[in-house]
Amino acid sequence: MKVRKGEIKVITGNAAAAYGAMLCRPDVVASYPVTPQTEVGEQLSRFHADGILDAEMVEVEGESSSMNITAAATLAGGRAFTATSSWGLMFMYDAMLQAAGFRAPVVMANANRETPGILAVSCGQQDMVSTRDSGWVLIVVENCQEILDSVIMAFRLAEDIEIQLPVMVNYDGFYLSYLAEAVEIPAREDVDQFLAPLKLQPERTKLVPERPLGCGTHGILVEFMELRYKHCAALERAKRKLDEIDQEFGEFFGRSYGGQIEEYRTEDAEIVVLASGSAAGTARMVIDTKRAEGLKVGLIKLRVFRPFPRERLTQALKGKKAIGVIDRSVCFGWNCGPIYMELRALSPDIGFVPMMSFIDGLANMDISIPHIERVIDEVYAASQGKSYQEVTWIPLEE
Amino acid sequence: MTQKKKKLPRVFEYFRDEDQFAGGVAFCAGCPLELTLRILSKVLGRETIIVGTPSCSAPVLYGQNIGTWHRLPYYSCLMTGVASSATGLVRYYRKIGKDVTVVCFTGDGCAADVGFQPLSGAAERNENFIYICYDNEGYMNTGIQRSSTTPFGAATTTTPVGVVGRGKEMSAKNLPLIMAMHRVPYVATATLSHMEDFIKKLLKAKEKKNEGFVYIHVFSPCPVGWGIESDSAIQVCRMAVRTNYFPLWEAERGRFRLTHTVATPKPVTEYTKLIRKFRHLTEEELARLQEEVNSNFAFLHHLAEFETPKAC
Numbered sequence: 097m098k099v100r101k102g103e104i105k106v107i108t109g110n111a112a113a114a115y116g117a118m119l120c121r122p123d124v125v126a127s128y129p130v131t132p133q134t135e136v137g138e139q140l141s142r143f144h145a146d147g148i149l150d151a152e153m154v155e156v157e158g159e160s161s162s163m164n165i166t167a168a169a170t171l172a173g174g175r176a177f178t179a180t181s182s183w184g185l186m187f188m189y190d191a192m193l194q195a196a197g198f199r200a201p202v203v204m205a206n207a208n209r210e211t212p213g214i215l216a217v218s219c220g221q222q223d224m225v226s227t228r229d230s231g232w233v234l235i236v237v238e239n240c241q242e243i244l245d246s247v248i249m250a251f252r253l254a255e256d257i258e259i260q261l262p263v264m265v266n267y268d269g270f271y272l273s274y275l276a277e278a279v280e281i282p283a284r285e286d287v288d289q290f291l292a293p294l295k296l297q298p299e300r301t302k303l304v305p306e307r308p309l310g311c312g313t314h315g316i317l318v319e320f321m322e323l324r325y326k327h328c329a330a331l332e333r334a335k336r337k338l339d340e341i342d343q344e345f346g347e348f349f350g351r352s353y354g355g356q357i358e359e360y361r362t363e364d365a366e367i368v369v370l371a372s373g374s375a376a377g378t379a380r381m382v383i384d385t386k387r388a389e390g391l392k393v394g395l396i397k398l399r400v401f402r403p404f405p406r407e408r409l410t411q412a413l414k415g416k417k418a419i420g421v422i423d424r425s426v427c428f429g430w431n432c433g434p435i436y437m438e439l440r441a442l443s444p445d446i447g448f449v450p451m452m453s454f455i456d457g458l459a460n461m462d463i464s465i466p467h468i469e470r471v472i473d474e475v476y477a478a479s480q481g482k483s484y485q486e487v488t489w490i491p492l493e494e
Numbered sequence: 495m496t497q498k499k500k501k502l503p504r505v506f507e508y509f510r511d512e513d514q515f516a517g518g519v520a521f522c523a524g525c526p527l528e529l530t531l532r533i534l535s536k537v538l539g540r541e542t543i544i545v546g547t548p549s550c551s552a553p554v555l556y557g558q559n560i561g562t563w564h565r566l567p568y569y570s571c572l573m574t575g576v577a578s579s580a581t582g583l584v585r586y587y588r589k590i591g592k593d594v595t596v597v598c599f600t601g602d603g604c605a606a607d608v609g610f611q612p613l614s615g616a617a618e619r620n621e622n623f624i625y626i627c628y629d630n631e632g633y634m635n636t637g638i639q640r641s642s643t644t645p646f647g648a649a650t651t652t653t654p655v656g657v658v659g660r661g662k663e664m665s666a667k668n669l670p671l672i673m674a675m676h677r678v679p680y681v682a683t684a685t686l687s688h689m690e691d692f693i694k695k696l697l698k699a700k701e702k703k704n705e706g707f708v709y710i711h712v713f714s715p716c717p718v719g720w721g722i723e724s725d726s727a728i729q730v731c732r733m734a735v736r737t738n739y740f741p742l743w744e745a746e747r748g749r750f751r752l753t754h755t756v757a758t759p760k761p762v763t764e765y766t767k768l769i770r771k772f773r774h775l776t777e778e779e780l781a782r783l784q785e786e787v788n789s790n791f792a793f794l795h796h797l798a799e800f801e802t803p804k805a806c
Binding site for chain 1: 540541542543548552553556557558559562564565566567568569570571572574575577578579580581582583585586587588589590592594595611612614615618619
């Protein structure tokens, strides 16, 4: 079913995240200002002030609280949204782990920003990468429209009775958070309808008075292992669910993103570049140029970092001659990019072809067209049997 | 045939619900927490949700090996997330129009130290719940370490008495006073030796939480950590009140009132001599503690007498 066309507005990535959240009618919203995400909270407050958003707004005193508030609100039975970035994400890390352990279906927007060392007020995926093992679903998006759409899809995923996991929608800070693009804003009733299947599902467990239910317990218990087992199983289920929800979203709103991964001109490609976030848009352009030159190159845009789309990537990459991965963060202790490291774990599935790690774009360094051209050239050379360097820090080796 | 009802002592008249706790609970022998919680559930009733953390009260309140010793719903979070988790709950209940009494029940280490930021934040936002801090003056559950409410001179495992060590060098943080300075609808101190006072404050708390944030600071001696006899906790509570070491007061939006006054306060040594953690203190050190008690009480007394000047 295709719904009516939404209103087109030129809005920033932050505003897109706020619109996405507002359209889903959250019961509780809590967020703390942190560059470059602050505008999300401001926009939601404006919606509330204008009577468009009927939610409990909590102006918290820190991110740890925004995560605890939203997690508790979902366990009481509500829908909750928060947004953060970088240090803010780190400051809520304990609460994030608990939200995941509690299977609290919080949806959070995260404007990716560098974390460690000097105060890099700039883009980088290191914050998201640092939460890799938090048990959250980590979605990464490319542009402002995808931010809005992914927030809506994130609620469908998080609150699904088979999933019940917190979901983080990551978008490049600065590049997307402050970039204004034309974004189609779906009609509220259509979003209601898209989310309606959640109401048909069995009710989630709720913490209400006069029902002796406990959230959390202490002690050494075998049930803990069972909970971990079920958590991992839910993350596995989330993969298929992501694909299904994305497809349904496409049928509904006329836009879909490929689910776990988006494949661009990969079918007959001999070499493939793997990228995520806003860099995927630049990469797509360069792929077209290289294709015009006769090079059989394709692009895979990674849309979810956790759960890692093992099956889809294997299927897409099997038989390729060489693969290059562009990471906007580092994997400490492995001296390579984190997504690259994950992909290397798939070597037995994909085949032992040259795989190359390209680290680029840390702290707002542009992942530019010449950079991506260089990636493609080097991956191509490797596919032709030439010796290659496994890890390249692109801006440092120009 | 009608049976003549026996007249009960007064405090029982306040109980409106049955005890929500099982007969035997896993607290240390003589710990006043057990009585505090039983009273709490009987006075506030079963439409209560408890929020708390890993702590002394955790095994009983927040479950151990998936068992608990009570019938109240509860939410057990991290020490950094008590007041904020309670906020999440009450905000959602408010959104759906449900009247629920949410009670945070934590120790002083959580309230005064690691969980202070969300506590202060929730107070400033005037969230509609009751926060009860049972103050046993340190991290008793993890093995008697000092917290910021540990008093001057007290021996703990992180302020041990040794060749040069003399117990805690700094004074205690006055948490109830800090909370009262948030000018929330209701702040009170209480302890079990003055049961009726405590119960009245609980009832007031339940009423006042409809206006916003409520904080109750319950003085709670720890038999194990302080070195007192397991049958003496209530006696220690009483002596803390009689020496003005722990005055009983309440404050409504910053308006202070002493709820119990001691005509002739006993010297603080009458209190410290009951407790092993103070046993090493010299006369000079005890004099400093006495001076702290005096000045704290004088300050409180000023607050209770305070009137807004007409010229303002």
